[in-house]
Amino acid sequence: MSIPVVDFGVYSLRKEDATDEQLRTLGGELKRAFSQVGFLFFQNSGISEEEVERVMETSKRFFLQAEELKKPFTRKSFPNNPNHGWVALETERLNPSQPGDLKEAFNTASFHPDIKWPSSDAVAGFREIHTSFFQRCKELSLRVLRVMALSLDLDPDVFLHAHRFIGTDENGTTLRSLFYPPVKSAMAKEGQLRCGEHSDYGSITLLFQGSEGLQVCTRSGEFVSVPSVPGAVLVNIADLMQRWTSDQLVSVRHRVLLPPVGDSSTRQSLAYFVQPDDEALITCCDGSDKYPPITGGDYLMQRFSESYAKS
Numbered sequence: 169m170s171i172p173v174v175d176f177g178v179y180s181l182r183k184e185d186a187t188d189e190q191l192r193t194l195g196g197e198l199k200r201a202f203s204q205v206g207f208l209f210f211q212n213s214g215i216s217e218e219e220v221e222r223v224m225e226t227s228k229r230f231f232l233q234a235e236e237l238k239k240p241f242t243r244k245s246f247p248n249n250p251n252h253g254w255v256a257l258e259t260e261r262l263n264p265s266q267p268g269d270l271k272e273a274f275n276t277a278s279f280h281p282d283i284k285w286p287s288s289d290a291v292a293g294f295r296e297i298h299t300s301f302f303q304r305c306k307e308l309s310l311r312v313l314r315v316m317a318l319s320l321d322l323d324p325d326v327f328l329h330a331h332r333f334i335g336t337d338e339n340g341t342t343l344r345s346l347f348y349p350p351v352k353s354a355m356a357k358e359g360q361l362r363c364g365e366h367s368d369y370g371s372i373t374l375l376f377q378g379s380e381g382l383q384v385c386t387r388s389g390e391f392v393s394v395p396s397v398p399g400a401v402l403v404n405i406a407d408l409m410q411r412w413t414s415d416q417l418v419s420v421r422h423r424v425l426l427p428p429v430g431d432s433s434t435r436q437s438l439a440y441f442v443q444p445d446d447e448a449l450i451t452c453c454d455g456s457d458k459y460p461p462i463t464g465g466d467y468l469m470q471r472f473s474e475s476y477a478k479s
């Protein structure tokens with residue numbers, strides 16, 4: 169199995185709009201990939217490698233600081249949006265049956281005026297760079313959601329209507345900058361990974377990777393390594409979208425293993441987790457009752473409580 173590479177050029181962020189015919193063709197490719205593999209690469213999305221590098225560089229400067237300088241930004245310190253902020257090493261377990269993940273993360277989840285942003289000279293531009301990248305990813309996601317609806321012969325706005333509040337505290341969409349520090353394999357606990365095996369929670373995820381390391385589960389249950397395709401964005405279906413489409417589109421498990429013994433490199437990635445609005449009621453789009461309706465907010469809360477549970 170390999171991850172399909174799809175040219176998004178006709179509907180790139182550099183373009184105003186695309187013709188119905190172009191969107192139908194693009195939709196066919198999306199549907200094939202998302203119903204069979206659950207993942208695809210988009211080339212020519214309109215988000216450049218330079219934009220991605222700028223975010224990674226600024227975040228890396230944040231992560232490389234002393235712990236005391238990062239602590240004031242810890243996730244859960246901001247009452248208006250408890251998901252916003254810094255996640256320390258081994259805090260989160262994406263596979264709840266295994267030890268905490270060997271990664272650090274910074275979640276950009278809120279733009280509320282009460283949020284305190286890293287602003288020292290060492291991380292100059294952090295807020296602006298993360299904010300503008302969040303907006304770029306929002307624009308791209310909305311285009312992808314539109315093509316997805318068309319590809320399923322639905323009202324082209326059906327998913328968009330449930331993603332009206334991205335970028336406000338009424339919607340859980342999050343830009344997560346991930347930093348995987350060097351690992352001394354001898355010190356890792358049994359079963360510990362850089363990012364435990366999991367599937368994502370929301371509608372879709374955009375993923376920009378600085379290097380290889382991600383593995384995706386195939387239909388036959390084996391994990392295969394995902395190549396790094398320069399300039400491309402990896403997009404995958406998440407669990408709530410699978411449920412929404414009555415399993416027509418599939419949300420697939422993935423993970424990041426520890427580096428090989430003796431490899432002391434770091435790894436970075438940027439994940440943009442698209443979530444429906446907290447109040448949006450998600451019902452199976454084929455009119456079936458395969459899954460009971462649930463709001464975007466309730467579903468997300470349920471999943472967070474599993475990832476952060478102590479075992």
Ligand SMILES: O=C(O)CCC(=O)C(=O)O
Nearest residue numbers: 346363377382424437439
């Ligand atoms: O770092 C990566 O490449 C993947 C991270 C991931 O899957 C996640 O955070 O959900």
Ligand SMILES: [Fe+2]
Nearest residue numbers: 366367368422
């Ligand atoms: Fe993931």
